[in-house]
Each structure stands twice: as structure tokens, then as C-alpha cells.
Amino acid sequence: MSQIVKNQVRKWGVVSFVVLSLATLLLTGYTHYEANIFNQPDSTNLNPFVETGFPYISTSVDARKLGTAFPADNQAARTLALQLGDSAYACFDTDLLRWSVAWTGKFLPMVLMAQISYKNFFNKNNGIAKLTGEAKIATGPYAGWTVGKPIFRDGKTTLDQTWKALPAEQARWSGVYVYGNQAILSYSVGDSKIFELPGIAKFEGQVAFTRTIRAEHIASDLYMTVAEISNGTSSEVKGKIAYVYQGANKDSVTAIGIAGKGAWQPEVTDGKYLTVKVPASSKQSEAMVLIWKGPTKSIKAFEKLCRIKPAALPDFAKGGPTHWKETITTKGVTAPDTAAFVTDQLTLPLANPWKRNVRVADIAFFKDGRAAVVTFEGDVWTVDGITKDLANVKWKRFASGLHEPMSIEVVRDTIYVFDRGGIVKLHDLNQDGNADYYENFSNIMPQSAESREWAADLVYAPDGSFYVAKGGSLSNGPGMTSMAVGKGFRTGSDQNGTILKISPDGRRFEVIATGLRGPYLGLHPENGTLTATDQQGNFVPSTPIYVIKKGDYYGVPPTAHRSDNPPIAPPLTWIPHSVDRSSLGQAWITGNKMGPLNGSLIHFSFGTPGLFRVLIDSTSKIMQGGVSYINASYPAPTSKGAINPADEQLYVTGFNLWGSASVGISSLMRLRYTGKPSYMPNQFRAGTQGVILGFDSELDRAAATNLASFDVKRYNYNRTEEYGSGHFKLDKSTGEEIMPVAGAYVSADGKKVLLLIPDMTEVMQMEVAYRLLAKDGKKMNDHFYFTVNSSDDINLKKYGFDNVDLALLTAKKTEMAAQPARVEVASIERGQEVFQKMACAGCHSPGTKTDGMYGPPFKNLYKSQRIFDDGTKVLADESYLRESILSPSKKIVKGYNEEMPSFVGVLSDSEIESVILYIKSLSGN
Incomplete structure (x- = not known):
């Protein structure tokens, strides 16, 4: 152990050292699979976010600027970015069932929130995924499959960008089978079932994209739109091949060919749309569609390629080869029984053979006490060996490829995950411990590509339904839509900032509440009481906790999604900014093994971090409540949690990214009742x-x-x-x-x-x-x-x-x-106290640190030049510092977002002067 680490252990104590160790493990990599948080690994780093052995990642893509040959309007919020081999890729839009774009060269840049922070843990400067390779084919934002006739967005029929999936009766995404390094897409068009294996075929240095398709129950003719060529000069159809030529000399061509014995027929519409007609048939129909863009001189070679006999689809319905065979064993750390409630650490499987990051977002339990956790990376792990001493905690990867999931539920021992694609139901078809079929249980909720329109939360209700919470489309990220009516927001989907109830079959929804900025949920698993928090910010003056009732509106106009001007429903309680500036989930303590906390509602603070006990005064005319902090060790931000049915203790997850007082990267811990006396408030009136x-x-x-x-x-x-x-x-x-x-x-x-x-x-x-x-x-x-x-x-x-x-x-x-007002004296020491007390330290470093910080660092701030978003400049003197404390939104430093509340009325004149003195002292003044 290095001298620096030893010094930190002496300074912080063993429990706080867990935080340092977790961060160090993540930063330095691993050399062996038996993980122990006190073993300092020697070498290697995390592998890339995109794994070569898995066939896809789920993502959003902006393909609006591919060039004159391609549709100008082309965005997709919910896509599978498929790795087809030999530097060839395609994005399948699961909302519109289309290949939005296919290309060669480099894969998509990893710039989305989970991707860009994958190795750089505090990097919030996410972008929008745009092609850096060479686009070959693309389609616009219309249905990839239709019944009876092809439909395009060219003035004949308009399908506006609604960020919604196609109506289920028209077409519906069913899910994806993972078979080795191949993805078999499953969806329905009308009454027909479609299974599709994407791939490529190479010829004369060229790449043709292939779509091997099985269609069942074809009651009516189906049409598949394969490509839109915006700069075509002429077109023709010859037998089973259709061509659209480009260039004045027809020197390049986009072509589709049909391989197979079926009656499938390529067509060209309006000289720009390449489609395939699949005739009605009482029998199962199979064919391979080949799509190619290249020089006209290679047409003969392409025609020869189209005469190949397509291979049959693999037997995917029985499950595929095991992706992740290894089980990772970690040794947990149990806390001494020094208080009524302590936190034990379940050491994360950071030392794993795939060198995969593990930032745990949520946890759920099987009936026997095994757990399933989901990570922000898009992985699901199962966890066994959760015993009292945590001596042998066993981790196994179960699923991957999900899109920024933050919620997981286990219902009748089946895993459900809520990500940007919707609610995904995971099936292990061959019982090898890996998911083989990622079923679309529900994508009925719309989802924009706006980075802050999180798939925030999912909870399972006693009646078999699910509730989901969707983040508001905040403007403090890269935008794919216009600014909304209301400061701090973009338009997003028409259900951003809402709470929805999803029917037990996943096919219907009802809007429960609107007008939220960034809601997260809690649900009592026995009586169905639904609660939510919201994120302080524009229109949300501080952190609230709500008891949710159908039809309620919670005060954020850009996410109201209604025109009846409803009253704003009051929260159960507000929590001051200095106490919890960023809240997440809630959990109810069920069972009878948590002592004084039995029956309590627990609130999770990301920013503080830690857990709060919520007390409810239900005897008043209007329900009201309050919170008290549960004093324990929290090595990382606390986000969500669940009760383990085996030991009836609360297990808590969380990972760092958006700005927390914690320096830990991620943790999974157990809040355990020791039997010692508790001294917390338990009743409020x-x-x-x-x-x-x-x-x-x-x-x-x-x-x-x-x-x-x-x-x-x-x-x-x-x-x-x-x-x-x-x-x-x-x-x-x-x-x-x-x-x-x-x-x-x-x-x-x-x-x-x-x-x-x-x-x-x-x-x-x-x-x-x-x-x-x-x-x-x-x-x-x-x-x-x-x-x-x-x-x-x-x-x-x-x-x-x-x-x-x-x-x-x-x-x-x-x-x-009659008492006179107190006289307060300003001082540097008092300013430092205010800096800590008011949670300034969670967003502003007293040094030069910027990672994980929402605001500029304070060292050498005084008398420095401040450059703002509008290009103006000012010297950071006393007047500027005072204005920044009282009116922080008036001037936003370039590179930062508006994420600081006003301290008007919060700090006295003496306290403000003390903070200014403290900032000046950090600059040597």
C-alpha cells in the first residue's frame, strides 16, 4: 500500500477509505478476478464502452447531415447500433422499424452521457452521436414497413417527428435475440411476424448490407422501405434488382437485390425510394435483401452476388451461446455494530475479465434473496451469496446493450429493465445464466433523443401494472429539438416530465401526473402508495417529496402537457438546498427486521449523499411531512434501493456523475439494523x-x-x-x-x-x-x-x-x-463554514478541480477574467461575486450551465461578505 493511501486511511478511517479504494480501482484497472477493495491493482485499464463480442449497443443517432444523397431529416432516439463486422454498421430504429442509416469505417463516437463518462467518470459534456464513417444507405423518419402500399414522408403522407413508436396495430417492435455475435430482430407488421438477421457480404472490395428475413402470416402485401436516395438522376428495375443512379454520368449507384426463391420484388418509387414488396402468402416466406452503394462499374459483381443462396436463420428461439461464463467473487466489508443502523459494502466486481466498468444504478431481488442489478453502462448482473458476512458475493453478467438504464424490477423471478428503449423483459431461453431474448415489454411511452429526458424510474405495482417516471427535456445538454416554452427546457417528447402508469400487458398507458422536472419514484409494494421526488432547478425552488395522485400537476409549465390551468399540488415536504440539492428514489421498509424503521418511507439523496427517514403527518387536513437524516457511512451517491426478502434489510445503489458531495464512483451497500438503540425522530405533527x-x-x-x-x-x-x-x-x-x-x-x-x-x-x-x-x-x-x-x-x-x-x-x-437584532462579524473562517454548510463544496472546488463539479473552481477566481456564454467579459471583483451569489443566472460562465440557486434571503449580508473573503483568500488576497 502506498504511503499516500496509508496517510488517507489514518486521516479518514477505514470506512472512508472504501471511497478512495473504489475510485482508485476504477482509475487504475485490474489484474485478477478475485476482487478485494484493499488490493491495489497494478495495470490495465477499462476496455472500451463498445465490446467486440456483443452484436449491438442501444443508442440515439443524429443522421441529418449525411450529404445531398441522403434524407435531410433523419433522427432516431431509440436504435440498435449493430456491429456487422469488417467495419460495417447499421442503426435499426425500433420505433419506426427502419434502417435509419448504414455505413462503413468508424463506429459511432461514444459521446452520449453513459458513454462519455464511462472512463472519465465526472464528464458531463455529452454530445449527440453523429456518423464519422462513410454513410451508404439511409431512410427518413417514416415507417420502415407498411401494409398494402409504401408510405413516405414526401408530401403525400406526413409522419411528423413525434418521438413515438408506430401504432401497435400498424407495426410493433417485439425485441431482439442475441445469438453469439449476431442480433436477430423481431417485430410485427400488421398481423405478420418478421424475423431479421442483419449482416454484410463483401465482393470486389465492396460491402453489401444484407437483411435476411423470415416473414410469417402474411395476410396482405407488405412493403419494406430500404433506402432513400435524394440525388438520384435515373432508376430502373431489372428482375430481382432495382437501381437508382447518381451523378450526371451515372458513375455511382445504389441498388437492392433479392436473393432467394420467393416472390419478393424490388421497386423504385419517385426515382428515390427503394422498396421491397413481400406478397401476401399463407406460407412462411424467406429471402435475403442485399443493399449496396458503390461505383457503377461494380454492378456486374453485385448482380452475381445476388444469385447466392441465402443461409437459413439460426435456431435462435432456443437460446444462443453463452457470452459471459465466468462468475466473479468479491469479499464484502461488514461495518462494526456501532449504531442502530450501519452500512455494509458489497464489493463491486470491478476486477472482471471483460475489464468492464460497473456503475450500479438500481437493484431488485428474486424471491430467494438473489439480486439483479443494472448499471449505467447498460449491463445487468445477477448477485448471489448475499449472506450476513458477505464473504463470498458472486457476480455474473446476465445482459448487456441497454441504453442508459437506471431502473430494474424482478417480477415473479423475471427481470424487467427500463431504459430509453422502453421496458425490456429479459429471457434466459436456455438457462445458461445469460439473457438470450430482450423482449420489448412496452415502448408505448415516447422517448426523445434529448439527453436529459431520462428513462428515470420504474416501479412495479401490486395490481400488476408498472409506473414509470420520465425526466424533463432540460436544455443543459446538447439539443436535437427546439427550445421549449419555458426557461431551461427543450421540447422533447410530449410526455417528458411525467409519471405514467403502464398496463400489466405493457400495451396501454395513462398519464398519472405532469409538470415535473426530473422525477424519481417510490411505491409501497403492499398498499400501492406512490411517491416521487423532483429535482431543484427552473420552476422547482427546492427539493420536494410528493405523494402522487392521479391528475396532479406539479408546477413546471414546459412539462404540463395540458391546457386546463390546474392548481399546483403541494408536496408532502420541501427539503432545503443545503440539506439535499439533488434527490432520487424512495423505498418503503417492509417486513419486520429493520427495527424502528419498519414501515418507514426512505428518501435517497444523491447530492448529500445519504438516506433520510420521511415522517408523515396524515392527521392534518392536507397531508404534510418532514425528513431526518439517517447517520451512516455513504461511500458514494445514494440513488435507489430495495428490500431483500431473505434478510429484510435495505440494499442501496448509486453512482457518481452529476455533482455530489461524495467522491466515490459507485457502491452497493446494505443498510443493516444492528439492534442497538436508535435516536431518530419517528413521529411528526x-x-x-x-x-x-x-x-x-x-x-x-x-x-x-x-x-x-x-x-x-x-x-x-x-x-x-x-x-x-x-x-x-x-x-x-x-x-x-x-x-x-x-x-x-x-x-x-x-x-x-x-x-x-x-x-x-x-x-x-x-x-x-x-x-x-x-x-x-x-x-x-x-x-x-x-x-x-x-x-x-x-x-x-x-x-x-x-x-x-x-x-x-x-x-x-x-x-x-422587543429583542434587538444580532450583530454578525464577517470573517474568512465563517465564509469557509458557509461554503461547507450550504453545499457549495459539492459544485465548486476550493482548489482547481473541475471533474464532477457543476460550477467553476474558486482558487484564483478573485480578480480573474470571467468570459460568459454571450461573449462578454468581466473582472471577478467583490461586486461580481456578490451578484453571482444573489443572482447566479444573470451571468453564466462559458462552459457551464445554469445550475445554482439564488442565495437571496438564505445568507445574511455578513455571511455573503464572509464567503467573498473566503474566495479572496483562495486567490492569495
């Missing part, structure tokens, strides 16, 4: 008289009745098109109201405290900081953050409070009004 907080442990009465043990404040947010919000008093002036505690009482059972607070009313955010002792002497210093949606009268006796002097409410209010 807010009303006219004040706030009741219940705790897991009995309280020391002297500390709990001491008014100096509590600090309470409240404030509202402003929901505007700007990013986030400052803090505002109830009279709408800037700032926060410090609330007096008029009295404190302990309940008869000793576990609840009543805080009498004058002037209680509805407010978006309240905070209670408490410094208590448990009866056993344990210090309980923490915060509880909550929202008051309805300030109703509390039945104090019901909660165990008798002889409460409510007259204190009036007396304390008068006393506090």
Missing part, C-alpha cells in the same frame, strides 16, 4: 400550537424541556422560471424568520416533545435544530426539516401532553418582538 416530534428512544426530560435546546426557523420559496429559489419571509421580504419556542413539554411516555411556537401557519419550509439527550445519556444533536401545509388544532392529550400552558404562546411572541 404540526399544527396551531406548534410542533410535536416523537423519537425512537426515551428523552432526558431536563434537556427536552430546556428552551435553549431548540432553534426553529421558517421561510417560503418563490417558484419562478429561475433556477431554485432564495428564502423569503411570510411578508414576502427576503430572509428567514427565527421562531421563538415558548415552551417545551415531554409526553407521558417520555418519547415525544411538544414545542409551543407562536404564530404557527402554513409555510413551505420549517427547520428544527435540536440538542437533546436520551434518557441513557446519548447526545441527540440533529435537525428535522418539514413543511406545514395545514395548520390545524392539535389534540394534545391524544399525544400524551397534559397541563400545557398555551398562554405562553402570546407572552413569548411579545417578548421576542
Whole structure:
């Protein structure tokens, strides 16, 4: 172990060292398959994102600028980018069932979010995949197959870019079979079933693309559009071959030929569309379609090639060869039982024979306690050996090729994954531990190619349906669509920023809620209660948690997708920016082995990172709630989790990319209940008289009745098109109201405290900081953050409070009004405290680090020249720094996005001055 690593172990402790080790393992590669996080590997790096042995990746592609020979409008959000061998490739659009483009040379550039960050873990500068090779054939954004006649987008029939799949009764993507390094495409056209094997054939230095097709149940004539040639000069059909010539001297040609004995016939329409007619037949029909673009002098050789006898499709329905035979064994790290809840680490299989990155996005469980995890790379792994000591955790790759998946479910021991292609149902046809058939369970939800329109979340409901959450089409990424009405958004699909319910058969959907920016879900697996979070940003002033009801609208106009001007549904609770600036999933603790957390809703914070216990006050007229942090070690951002039916503990996944206070890359951990006492809040009630907080442990009465043990404040947010919000008093002036505690009482059972607070009313955010002792002497210093949606009268006796002097409410209010304001002194030290407390450190480095940071670094910032998106420049003096803190969206530094909320009313003048002094100190001033 290097001296640097030893120093870090001494400085941070063993648990924090896990973070360093995970990052180091990812950065340096692996030399053996027996993984141990304390073994420092010597050499090798991650292999490329695209694996040579797997036939495709799922991706989006922009093929709008291929040249005059090709259609000008050609984008595809959901495609399989097929590796056909010998530097030849094709993209199959699973929405429109067409070859959107085929080419030779280099594969697509790896610039999408999961791809560009695959090795450079904090790189968020994703792009749009555009061809760098030589395009050979392409089609426009219309159906690749039709019934009865060919239909094109040329004025006769228009099929606008809706980012939706074709209507299922017209045609539908069924899925893909993986057979070795080949992909067999499966889809339906009308009542006909189509199976297609893409490939290539080489002749005289030329490459012809092949489509070997089996068609079944052909009730009506079918038409397949193979290519669109925009600059054709003439065309002809000779027998089983059709030609479109290009150039004044006809020196180049695009041709299609039919190999096989069937009655399939090539056709040319309008001198530009090459199609194939598949006649109606009661029998199964097979043929190979060859497509070629090249010099006219090679026509004879192509005609000869078309006389070959096409090979039969492989017997794919029984499963293919095993792709990933190896099982990777890792040794987990169990935490000492030092608290009620601790986190054990299931070491990731980073040392694997494929040198594959493993950034775990979500987890689900089989009935026997085995797990399935999905990675942002697009892989699914199964995990066995999840025992108490985690001594032999066994990992096996199960599936690959998915498109930025972030959700996984196991239903009746079958794996479902939600990615940009839709909900994929995975089948192991030959029981070899690898998926052979990637079934399209549902692609009924539209999906644009906008990089932030995430396939964000998938949860399974007790009635057999699924709920999905789709990210909003944010403008802080490369755009393929126009800007939307509303700052910070692009148009995307007509269901971006929504929650949908998908029917048990995957064929129907209903819109449950709209108006969200970046929602993630939680669902109670027994009673079906659906919750969601949203991402702070434009129109979302801070982090909310919602209890979702059908028909609700949550306040983001660009994702409203309705015209009835509905009211904005209130959240269960807001969470301050400094506490959780980026939220993700939720999970319910079911079973009876998590002690005080049994039955609780758990909220996952990406930015903090960590888990929060959510308390719900359902006795009020409007449901309201609050959160408290579960103190434990979190070596990487926490994103999603699930209860293991075997041990009934919560397993938590997460990976880093978008800006978190954590430096870890990814982790899979177990939140385990040790049986030791818990000191967290477990009950919450807010009303006219004040706030009741219940705790897991009995309280020391002297500390709990001491008014100096509590600090309470409240404030509202402003929901505007700007990013986030400052803090505002109830009279709408800037700032926060410090609330007096008029009295404190302990309940008869000793576990609840009543805080009498004058002037209680509805407010978006309240905070209670408490410094208590448990009866056993344990210090309980923490915060509880909550929202008051309805300030109703509390039945104090019901909660165990008798002889409460409510007259204190009036007396304390008068006393506090006469107190002078506190005088605060600015200092560098205080500025550094604010920098940490307000989570500035998660986006801005105090040094020069830019990886993983959303904002510019602070070292040498003062008096440097700032260049903005519009080309203007300014010197970073005190005035500029103050403006950046209070109005961060006014000037955006070039290369960065608008992702900082205003600190108006959040920081006092003294705190702002302290932060400026701290920034100046980092520049030697």
C-alpha cells in the first residue's frame, strides 16, 4: 500500500477509505478476478464502452447531415447500433422499424452521457452521436414497413417527428435475440411476424448490407422501405434488382437485390425510394435483401452476388451461446455494530475479465434473496451469496446493450429493465445464466433523443401494472429539438416530465401526473402508495417529496402537457438546498427486521449523499411531512434501493456523475439494523400550537424541556422560471424568520416533545435544530426539516401532553418582538463554514478541480477574467461575486450551465461578505 493511501486511511478511517479504494480501482484497472477493495491493482485499464463480442449497443443517432444523397431529416432516439463486422454498421430504429442509416469505417463516437463518462467518470459534456464513417444507405423518419402500399414522408403522407413508436396495430417492435455475435430482430407488421438477421457480404472490395428475413402470416402485401436516395438522376428495375443512379454520368449507384426463391420484388418509387414488396402468402416466406452503394462499374459483381443462396436463420428461439461464463467473487466489508443502523459494502466486481466498468444504478431481488442489478453502462448482473458476512458475493453478467438504464424490477423471478428503449423483459431461453431474448415489454411511452429526458424510474405495482417516471427535456445538454416554452427546457417528447402508469400487458398507458422536472419514484409494494421526488432547478425552488395522485400537476409549465390551468399540488415536504440539492428514489421498509424503521418511507439523496427517514403527518387536513437524516457511512451517491426478502434489510445503489458531495464512483451497500438503540425522530405533527416530534428512544426530560435546546426557523420559496429559489419571509421580504419556542413539554411516555411556537401557519419550509439527550445519556444533536401545509388544532392529550400552558404562546411572541437584532462579524473562517454548510463544496472546488463539479473552481477566481456564454467579459471583483451569489443566472460562465440557486434571503449580508473573503483568500488576497 502506498504511503499516500496509508496517510488517507489514518486521516479518514477505514470506512472512508472504501471511497478512495473504489475510485482508485476504477482509475487504475485490474489484474485478477478475485476482487478485494484493499488490493491495489497494478495495470490495465477499462476496455472500451463498445465490446467486440456483443452484436449491438442501444443508442440515439443524429443522421441529418449525411450529404445531398441522403434524407435531410433523419433522427432516431431509440436504435440498435449493430456491429456487422469488417467495419460495417447499421442503426435499426425500433420505433419506426427502419434502417435509419448504414455505413462503413468508424463506429459511432461514444459521446452520449453513459458513454462519455464511462472512463472519465465526472464528464458531463455529452454530445449527440453523429456518423464519422462513410454513410451508404439511409431512410427518413417514416415507417420502415407498411401494409398494402409504401408510405413516405414526401408530401403525400406526413409522419411528423413525434418521438413515438408506430401504432401497435400498424407495426410493433417485439425485441431482439442475441445469438453469439449476431442480433436477430423481431417485430410485427400488421398481423405478420418478421424475423431479421442483419449482416454484410463483401465482393470486389465492396460491402453489401444484407437483411435476411423470415416473414410469417402474411395476410396482405407488405412493403419494406430500404433506402432513400435524394440525388438520384435515373432508376430502373431489372428482375430481382432495382437501381437508382447518381451523378450526371451515372458513375455511382445504389441498388437492392433479392436473393432467394420467393416472390419478393424490388421497386423504385419517385426515382428515390427503394422498396421491397413481400406478397401476401399463407406460407412462411424467406429471402435475403442485399443493399449496396458503390461505383457503377461494380454492378456486374453485385448482380452475381445476388444469385447466392441465402443461409437459413439460426435456431435462435432456443437460446444462443453463452457470452459471459465466468462468475466473479468479491469479499464484502461488514461495518462494526456501532449504531442502530450501519452500512455494509458489497464489493463491486470491478476486477472482471471483460475489464468492464460497473456503475450500479438500481437493484431488485428474486424471491430467494438473489439480486439483479443494472448499471449505467447498460449491463445487468445477477448477485448471489448475499449472506450476513458477505464473504463470498458472486457476480455474473446476465445482459448487456441497454441504453442508459437506471431502473430494474424482478417480477415473479423475471427481470424487467427500463431504459430509453422502453421496458425490456429479459429471457434466459436456455438457462445458461445469460439473457438470450430482450423482449420489448412496452415502448408505448415516447422517448426523445434529448439527453436529459431520462428513462428515470420504474416501479412495479401490486395490481400488476408498472409506473414509470420520465425526466424533463432540460436544455443543459446538447439539443436535437427546439427550445421549449419555458426557461431551461427543450421540447422533447410530449410526455417528458411525467409519471405514467403502464398496463400489466405493457400495451396501454395513462398519464398519472405532469409538470415535473426530473422525477424519481417510490411505491409501497403492499398498499400501492406512490411517491416521487423532483429535482431543484427552473420552476422547482427546492427539493420536494410528493405523494402522487392521479391528475396532479406539479408546477413546471414546459412539462404540463395540458391546457386546463390546474392548481399546483403541494408536496408532502420541501427539503432545503443545503440539506439535499439533488434527490432520487424512495423505498418503503417492509417486513419486520429493520427495527424502528419498519414501515418507514426512505428518501435517497444523491447530492448529500445519504438516506433520510420521511415522517408523515396524515392527521392534518392536507397531508404534510418532514425528513431526518439517517447517520451512516455513504461511500458514494445514494440513488435507489430495495428490500431483500431473505434478510429484510435495505440494499442501496448509486453512482457518481452529476455533482455530489461524495467522491466515490459507485457502491452497493446494505443498510443493516444492528439492534442497538436508535435516536431518530419517528413521529411528526404540526399544527396551531406548534410542533410535536416523537423519537425512537426515551428523552432526558431536563434537556427536552430546556428552551435553549431548540432553534426553529421558517421561510417560503418563490417558484419562478429561475433556477431554485432564495428564502423569503411570510411578508414576502427576503430572509428567514427565527421562531421563538415558548415552551417545551415531554409526553407521558417520555418519547415525544411538544414545542409551543407562536404564530404557527402554513409555510413551505420549517427547520428544527435540536440538542437533546436520551434518557441513557446519548447526545441527540440533529435537525428535522418539514413543511406545514395545514395548520390545524392539535389534540394534545391524544399525544400524551397534559397541563400545557398555551398562554405562553402570546407572552413569548411579545417578548421576542422587543429583542434587538444580532450583530454578525464577517470573517474568512465563517465564509469557509458557509461554503461547507450550504453545499457549495459539492459544485465548486476550493482548489482547481473541475471533474464532477457543476460550477467553476474558486482558487484564483478573485480578480480573474470571467468570459460568459454571450461573449462578454468581466473582472471577478467583490461586486461580481456578490451578484453571482444573489443572482447566479444573470451571468453564466462559458462552459457551464445554469445550475445554482439564488442565495437571496438564505445568507445574511455578513455571511455573503464572509464567503467573498473566503474566495479572496483562495486567490492569495
